[in-house]
Amino acid sequence: MTELPELSGKVALVTGASRGIGYGVAEALVARGDRVCITGRNEDALKEAVEQLGTERAIYVAGKAHDEAHQAVAVERTMEAFGRVDHLINNAGTNPVFGPLADLDLGIARKVFETNVISALGFAQKTWHAWQKDNGGAIVNIASVAGIAPSPFIAAYGVSKAAMINLTQQMAHEFAPKVRVNAIAPAVVKTKFAQALYEGREAEAAAAYPLARLGVPSDIGGAAAFLTSGQSDWITGQTLVIDGGIFLNAGVG
Numbered sequence: 001m002t003e004l005p006e007l008s009g010k011v012a013l014v015t016g017a018s019r020g021i022g023y024g025v026a027e028a029l030v031a032r033g034d035r036v037c038i039t040g041r042n043e044d045a046l047k048e049a050v051e052q053l054g055t056e057r058a059i060y061v062a063g064k065a066h067d068e069a070h071q072a073v074a075v076e077r078t079m080e081a082f083g084r085v086d087h088l089i090n091n092a093g094t095n096p097v098f099g100p101l102a103d104l105d106l107g108i109a110r111k112v113f114e115t116n117v118i119s120a121l122g123f124a125q126k127t128w129h130a131w132q133k134d135n136g137g138a139i140v141n142i143a144s145v146a147g148i149a150p151s152p153f154i155a156a157y158g159v160s161k162a163a164m165i166n167l168t169q170q171m172a173h174e175f176a177p178k179v180r181v182n183a184i185a186p187a188v189v190k191t192k193f194a195q196a197l198y199e200g201r202e203a204e205a206a207a208a209y210p211l212a213r214l215g216v217p218s219d220i221g222g223a224a225a226f227l228t229s230g231q232s233d234w235i236t237g238q239t240l241v242i243d244g245g246i247f248l249n250a251g252v253g
Contacts, residue, residue, distance in 0.1 A: 008033035016092030018045035020191035024217025065092035065119040090120035116160035172237030180236040187243035189215035210245030
């Protein structure tokens with residue numbers, strides 16, 4: 001990013017943001033003038049992402065999303081660097097298994113929930129106590145259409161995202177009126193994370209969508225920017241489905 005916009009005065013913490021959807025969200029927020037702290041496991045990838053976003057506006061904290069110590073450090077570093085943390089975007093997630101529920105390793109299921117759900121709650125708790133409880137703000141949880149309808153062979157991921165949607169509603173109720181909490185449920189977005197769902201067959205996969213393409217990270221970034229802006233001040237507890245119209249095909253043989 002060569003030309004940075006005027007500072008908005010707002011600060012966001014975006015988890016799982018060295019690439020993919022998380023990076024797309026961070027990019028959209030920086031583009032409107034926010035400062036951001038991004039997290040992820042790969043320090044080299046985070047460094048590169050910060051350089052692309054602009055070192056004047058972005059910092060990073062490397063660590064595992066489900067690690068409570070990492071959550072605390074990420075919030076503390078954001079407060080130290082920028083003095084506030086208005087917005088939290090919970091994007092960190094994992095899907096390490098592909099197969100039927102009947103054969104699902106329960107240890108892997110626990111790992112999926114730790115990363116996809118419990119970590120989101122942990123970051124939200126820490127952000128709430130550090131800033132939002134007294135000053136307000138917004139939280140956006142990145143869920144999935146897999147949390148709304150069955151998704152064969154990625155059921156553990158889908159169930160975790162269904163839990164995240166309910167977590168969104170619970171937090172929206174408890175954190176009101178200071179903090180608005182919403183979720184975004186994307187269909188397939190072209191990222192390394194989702195590559196197995198379209199690699200080598202992108203045209204075929206895209207043909208199933210009424211809008212004739214898969215999503216890209218900026219699609220989700222724009223939605224997150226909206227849900228953390230003043231334009232969405234009367235929206236909370238909602239899940240915004242961004243699916244290229246794929247659900248329109250439900251029931252069509």
